[in-house]
Amino acid sequence: MEALRIEGLSKNFGALDVLKDISLRVQKGEHVAVIGPNGAGKTTLLNVISGELPADAGKMHIFGQDITGMARYHRVHAGLARSFQVTRVFGSLTLLQNTLLAIQGMRPSRFQMYRSAFAYEKIIAKAEKLLQLLGLWEKKDELARTISYGEQRKIEIALSLSLEPKVLLLDEPSAGLDLGEVLDFIELIKDMAREKTLIFAAHDMDVVFGLADRVVVLYYGQFIADGTPEEIKANPKVREIYLGVRQK
Amino acid sequence: MVFRKPIWRSQIAQWAPYVITGIALVALTPFISDYFKYLITKILIYAVFAMSHNLLYGYSGLFTLGHAAFFGVGGYTAGILIIRYDIHSFWLVLPASILMVLLVAAVFGVIALQAKGLFFLFITLALGQLCENVATKWRTMTGGSNGLVGIPYPDLGLPGLTMNPSYFYILVICVFIVSCFLLYRLTHSPFGEALKGIRDDEGRMAHLGYNTWLHKYLVFIIGGMFAGMAGVLFGHLNGIIIPAHLGISTSTMAMLMVIIGGSANVFGPAVGAAAVTILELVSSIYVPERWPLILGSAFVFVVLLLRGGITPHLVRLLSRFKVFIWKH
Amino acid sequence: MKPILELDDIHTYYGESHVLQGVSLKIPEGSVVALMGRNGMGKTTTIHSIIGITPPRRGRILYRGQDITRLQSYQIPRVGIALIPQGRRIFPFLTVKENLTVAAAHSKKGDGWTLEKVYSLFPVLEHRSNLRGNLLSGGEQQMLAIGRGLMTNPEMLLMDEPSEGLAPLVVSNLISIIDQLHQTGLSILLVEQNLNMALAVADYVYILNKGRVVYDALPSDLEKNEEALTNYLGVAA
Numbered sequence: 001m002e003a004l005r006i007e008g009l010s011k012n013f014g015a016l017d018v019l020k021d022i023s024l025r026v027q028k029g030e031h032v033a034v035i036g037p038n039g040a041g042k043t044t045l046l047n048v049i050s051g052e053l054p055a056d057a058g059k060m061h062i063f064g065q066d067i068t069g070m071a072r073y074h075r076v077h078a079g080l081a082r083s084f085q086v087t088r089v090f091g092s093l094t095l096l097q098n099t100l101l102a103i104q105g106m107r108p109s110r111f112q113m114y115r116s117a118f119a120y121e122k123i124i125a126k127a128e129k130l131l132q133l134l135g136l137w138e139k140k141d142e143l144a145r146t147i148s149y150g151e152q153r154k155i156e157i158a159l160s161l162s163l164e165p166k167v168l169l170l171d172e173p174s175a176g177l178d179l180g181e182v183l184d185f186i187e188l189i190k191d192m193a194r195e196k197t198l199i200f201a202a203h204d205m206d207v208v209f210g211l212a213d214r215v216v217v218l219y220y221g222q223f224i225a226d227g228t229p230e231e232i233k234a235n236p237k238v239r240e241i242y243l244g245v246r247q248k
Numbered sequence: 249m250v251f252r253k254p255i256w257r258s259q260i261a262q263w264a265p266y267v268i269t270g271i272a273l274v275a276l277t278p279f280i281s282d283y284f285k286y287l288i289t290k291i292l293i294y295a296v297f298a299m300s301h302n303l304l305y306g307y308s309g310l311f312t313l314g315h316a317a318f319f320g321v322g323g324y325t326a327g328i329l330i331i332r333y334d335i336h337s338f339w340l341v342l343p344a345s346i347l348m349v350l351l352v353a354a355v356f357g358v359i360a361l362q363a364k365g366l367f368f369l370f371i372t373l374a375l376g377q378l379c380e381n382v383a384t385k386w387r388t389m390t391g392g393s394n395g396l397v398g399i400p401y402p403d404l405g406l407p408g409l410t411m412n413p414s415y416f417y418i419l420v421i422c423v424f425i426v427s428c429f430l431l432y433r434l435t436h437s438p439f440g441e442a443l444k445g446i447r448d449d450e451g452r453m454a455h456l457g458y459n460t461w462l463h464k465y466l467v468f469i470i471g472g473m474f475a476g477m478a479g480v481l482f483g484h485l486n487g488i489i490i491p492a493h494l495g496i497s498t499s500t501m502a503m504l505m506v507i508i509g510g511s512a513n514v515f516g517p518a519v520g521a522a523a524v525t526i527l528e529l530v531s532s533i534y535v536p537e538r539w540p541l542i543l544g545s546a547f548v549f550v551v552l553l554l555r556g557g558i559t560p561h562l563v564r565l566l567s568r569f570k571v572f573i574w575k576h
Numbered sequence: 577m578k579p580i581l582e583l584d585d586i587h588t589y590y591g592e593s594h595v596l597q598g599v600s601l602k603i604p605e606g607s608v609v610a611l612m613g614r615n616g617m618g619k620t621t622t623i624h625s626i627i628g629i630t631p632p633r634r635g636r637i638l639y640r641g642q643d644i645t646r647l648q649s650y651q652i653p654r655v656g657i658a659l660i661p662q663g664r665r666i667f668p669f670l671t672v673k674e675n676l677t678v679a680a681a682h683s684k685k686g687d688g689w690t691l692e693k694v695y696s697l698f699p700v701l702e703h704r705s706n707l708r709g710n711l712l713s714g715g716e717q718q719m720l721a722i723g724r725g726l727m728t729n730p731e732m733l734l735m736d737e738p739s740e741g742l743a744p745l746v747v748s749n750l751i752s753i754i755d756q757l758h759q760t761g762l763s764i765l766l767v768e769q770n771l772n773m774a775l776a777v778a779d780y781v782y783i784l785n786k787g788r789v790v791y792d793a794l795p796s797d798l799e800k801n802e803e804a805l806t807n808y809l810g811v812a813a
Contacts, residue, residue: 013711016711035743036743037713037715037743037745037746038713038714038715038716038741038742038743038746040713085741148615148616149615149616150615150616172741175740175741176615176740177615178613178614178615178769178809178810179614179769179771179809179810179811180614180809180810180811181614181615181810183810203741203742203743203744205744241745242743242744242745243744243745244744244745244747244748
């Protein structure tokens with residue numbers, strides 16, 4: 001059974017056709033990079049899959065379950081999680097509170113109104129493990145809006161990973177990070193997404209080649225290439241419309 | 249492990265502030281005049297009302313101007329049951345009134361939560377005014393624009409105990425303390441944390457698996473129920489409930505108490521309730537007709553100069569005072 | 577050659593946080609200077625200090641010898657400096673044409689940038705001239721942001737991370753655009769993470785670390801200096 005199956009997906013904004021009847025099958029455990037020129041529809045694709053935007057046509061399935069038309073939170077329970085290009089963390093809450101919220105998201109205890117949120121030892125233990133892995137446990141009581149952008153980015157990714165999703169969507173995960181941070185980040189995601197199915201949109205070729213075992217190229221709403229990173233890098237059409245002639 | 253503390257110490261730390269405050273207030277009973285008891289009772293009732301408003305505004309990001317509808321429905325239901333239906337037992341009147349508020353909030357919540365932000369504000373405002381209008385027109389039931397008059401003190405049904413200002417004062421203290429306790433637990437529970445997340449970024453919460461509409465709906469009803477309870481006590485306190493207690497002027501007052509007191513923590517609005525009530529008292533002695541001007545000025549003052557309300561500044565002042573005492 | 581812009585030991589604070597701890601740099605007239613460094617080291621704060629969003633508490637900023645340290649933000653463009661901000665920040669609900677002409681209200685008269693000249697530099701903008709800003713792609717928005725800055729007829733551009741979020745092909749295009757602007761005599765202070773871009777366009781490079789300038793050199797020297805690359809930019813060898 002495929003981790004993600006998209007069939008005949010279309011999305012338009014008025015007269016502007018952003019996604020044109022696209023189909024994609026992702027197997028369990030694959031790490032797929034979605035690349036393409038600005039305005040090609042990468043973020044729109046992620047938004048439609050995650051439920052931020054409704055599709056105009058087509059169907060989507062996660063491990064056989066039809067998620068087309070499901071509310072956003074429902075898709076999370078079906079096993080899908082995403083992160084955002086512009087970091088969205090809960091600024092007025094501490095790092096620990098941020099992480100607890102994410103871990104609690106799938107649990108019935110999120111409706112508990114009497115017991116303290118900090119009394120759930122198993123959940124705190126999970127949060128501690130995650131924050132330790134990110135090197136942020138010492139800052140657990142600092143407000144998310146006071147830490148640096150690179151650290152906020154880590155929390156952003158941590159939030160979606162806390163959901164222990166089956167399929168993880170990352171939108172430009174390294175956006176806003178400097179050169180050094182990107183390298184650390186690639187290692188981090190490699191580590192944490194090891195067994196998961198990963199689909200990510202990116203412009204940074206280091207990230208693409210560091211994480212992906214498969215690359216699909218989106219060009220004006222359609223997939224024009226699909227292959228291993230090396231194949232895509234050498235693909236003349238891709239060089240023409242996206243990579244440019246000069247290559248590192 | 250970081251979070252393990254000896255059980256008994258954490259239990260005492262949890263309960264102590266409430267017990268101490270409660271005992272301190274009750275202990276004043278023989279020493280203060282009936283009027284003073286009336287004043288404190290009024291403050292505590294408003295405090296519960298304001299804290300319930302903050303549950304929606306400060307903790308969930310739901311800016312409502314119709315919260316008094318629940319306050320008034322509570323008061324009116326209690327008054328109607330006592331005066332029109334001759335049901336006097338507090339143990340029937342209070343639950344019934346809260347149940348009524350629950351039903352009204354359940355309906356209003358479905359309507360209002362279709363919208364967000366500014367439109368949510370308008371709808372809650374309209375619903376509050378709707379209630380005020382119904383109360384004015386439904387003369388046979390509600391007494392019309394004159395309101396329900398002659399609401400007696402609550403009948404606790406305890407042999408040998410006739411309710412008087414002192415006993416009512418103690419009753420309200422108990423309700424206040426219990427409300428503080430429950431609201432504190434709620435805002436620090438997983439549900440409470442979720443509300444804060446929704447306030448900060450509702451969309452992100454949806455992507456973490458939270459049915460945000462349901463959370464907002466539940467807090468809307470719960471906040472309403474606390475307001476309704478305050479409304480019941482308010483009716484008993486003054487003996488009268490009028491349509492204005494359902495409408496915008498009362499809702500605005502709750503909002504002002506929250507902002508003046510401070511919305512960042514559970515008890516801030518209680519401080520705001522005290523500040524506004526005392527200010528109203530002072531104003532009524534010297535310049536009664538200028539009360540709206542004084543209240544408005546106080547609001548502007550707080551917004552411009554005391555960011556975050558009185559409470560954070562008060563806390564800072566007190567801790568500096570503590571340091572001063574310590575040094576000397 | 578006299579520098580067109582000079583920062584003299586500036587110290588900028590965010591509240592009590594001492595972000596810039598004595599930054600000094602000179603931009604010779606008509607040159608492209610790159611300001612680099614890791615995140616949080618003070619690059620954007622430097623830009624914000626120049627344009628008056630976070631004025632420095634100590635030190636001076638001199639434009640053609642004139643002290644502009646205490647000028648308000650809206651006075652800076654009148655002096656001749658245009659900002660191309662991080663994240664583009666074009667007006668989303670105005671069309672391309674409106675975005676460009678709104679800025680032109682404050683342009684100096686004479687032989688300068690006009691709508692036609694901007695269109696000839698960025699033909700894609702002419703094709704999209706009636707499209708609302710928020711419907712443009714990232715690369716198109718970057719062109720628009722630059723065009724908008726040019727319409728104020730500046731002598732100097734401050735460009736804050738123009739390549740961020742752009743496809744490799746667009747970044748190549750951007751490099752040639754900056755070269756062209758360089759040819760017209762514009763002075764440019766370029767804040768950039770993209771090392772290749774910085775090395776390709778800059779005449780000189782400064783690197784900030786923890787609010788101080790820790791390295792400054794010609795691009796060709798930086799390229800060879802592995803220690804600086806690793807320590808200050810976090811680039812793997």
